[in-house]
Amino acid sequence: xxxxxxxxxxxxxxxxxxxxxxxxxxxxxxxxxxxxxxxxxxxxxxxxxxxxx
Numbered sequence: 001x002x003x004x005x006x007x008x009x010x011x012x013x014x015x016x017x018x019x020x021x022x023x024x025x026x027x028x029x030x031x032x033x034x035x036x037x038x039x040x041x042x043x044x045x046x047x048x049x050x051x052x053x
Contacts, residue, residue, distance in 0.1 A: 001010045003018035005025050010016050017023040029035055 001016055002008065003010050003022050004016060005022035006018060008018040011018050014020060014023050017026065
């Protein structure tokens, strides 16, 4: 398996990364919002009201 950041062979200690540096780069990308999961946009009016009771 190769490191998803730099493409070097991964190290079992930092799997799937090759080093702590690449693991930290990946964490930084998650924390600053570089990675996102796309979702379809919907109008708030299309959301059915919640039933209370």
